[in-house]
Amino acid sequence: MKKRMVKKFLFLTIAGIINAIGVTMFLAPMNLYDSGISGTSILFSQITPPFYSLSMFLIILNVPLFLYGLKKKGSLFTFSAIYTVLIYSLVAFLINDVLPIDVSFASPLAGQDLLLCAMFGGLISGIGSGLAIRSGGAMDGIEVLSVIFAKKIGISVGIFVMIYNIILYVICGIILDNWILPLYSIVAYTVALRAVDFLVEGIDRSKAAMIIVDTEHTKNICSVLSKEFENGITILDGKGFYSGDRKEVIYLVLNRFQITRMKEIVCEIDRNAYITITEIADVFSK
Template sequence: MTKRHYRFIELFYIVTGSFLTAAGIALFATPAKIASGGVSGIATILYHTLGFDTGLVILVLSVPLFVLGVVIFGKEFGIKSLSGTVLLSLFTSLLNQIFGYGGVLDYTNVLSVLLSAIFGGVIMGIGCGLVLKSGANTGGTDIVAQILARFTPLSLGSSLFLVDTVIIVASGFFFGLESALYATITLYIMGAVIDKVVLSFGTRSAKTVFIISEKREIIQKAILEQLGHGGTILSGSGMFTGSDRPVIMTVVMNHKLAQLTNIVHKTDNRAFMVVQEAYQVLGEGFTPIEEAAWAGLSDVTQQQDKN
């Protein structure tokens, strides 16, 4: 595949993904008062409380956050992420103008809220997954989570969970407990769909990645700063040359693999990557080791009880 084809596919993912995400927000989430985290959740709350256009709020909140991300993480933080943010804002406002702010379902029927939670989550999950597959993101509170992970003991996953939880709790305050519960359903569905879209093969939630590159230092810095992940440098040597070839080993969640691949491709298109299923990942940023240990102990106890 040529670089031109690669760029075209990348652009297709960003544009299509931004449009689908906007459709989920404008046609399902906002009309149903479902604020499932992120800047779009804040935009939904502000629309129903103050009447602000959701697309405009997404832009107004996301661009300063993007600038803050560039200041903290450097200019390589990604112009594509800004593109995703701007497109999401424009598409959301456009769909609001075409369909109005009432969505496509009849909300006098209480079942419509549940349908919005489900189908809105699916559509937004597909959209966000396509954007992430391009190596970009739609910015917003993801940047806040990255900053929290950078300057606090919290992992990136914990930071994302914390930010989304605050927004969902706020939605419960403004719209009621039922709305917050629907938002939780949407958030869960989005996460599951994003994993399926970003990585259409495999059944695990994380991947072990080995990277061999002449530009190892640049890649490992990007893994630390852009992905918020760590890793290990393994000793190695080339079979033909006999020279030292250090190997980066890192574990990333499925939805981060496309971004990592994009980083490696841009840094060194002659790099060598090996991607493997991670059956279980224990430690910071993933499942706590003590939690898995207690689960294993419980399984053993149950088996002893049966015997």
């Protein structure tokens, strides 16, 4: 347990550092906006006196939201999320105000190229956010807001976050009287979203196959599939609703390269087999 917790907070620390690099070295110097509370913090830091820094707004806006969601998300998640945001804020402060890195008017690595800053800023901050989520924390309090309020107003969590970001980018465009930067921010948001998906769910998600067959074919199909793929297979009892005939359901998890061969094997043995395939994000097995 102790080793797991050390590993957890090590990865949360790395996540906070990565996210800070993406935001402070690519997005913020070019007045591009991250998504959620992070993007809101960037906007506030731009329209308020210099004393109110990005790091300050990250803490002021995020920490109360995580504490507000304490009952719904649990103490471990809340502490992990606050810890990650503090690391993010600390590294952002170091980059902006302590280290000899000039991020006042351009990215130290991508210059003033808006597309490069949007793409790499989104990619790097997305990797940080995805690593935080995968490690049991969070980088942004918008997740808490979405969990609490999305269901109350009858929309999904994803839609809630998307609406929040659209409103944020529209407000940024109105305040700045410039729509180019908000549009590039949408590019950054899209890239970040894909990076989060990659970190959280993996680039090649597994496929779960459920094969409904007549009982006389079950043993033969399972034998061939087991020999072909060397995978575990589960057999479930089933019954046709209209026919009342007894069926058996074969359940197994494959990768995408094995799906076509699985279909061929099943159809060769039972032409009447009914196959459904669903994508799954994670597989846990010893």
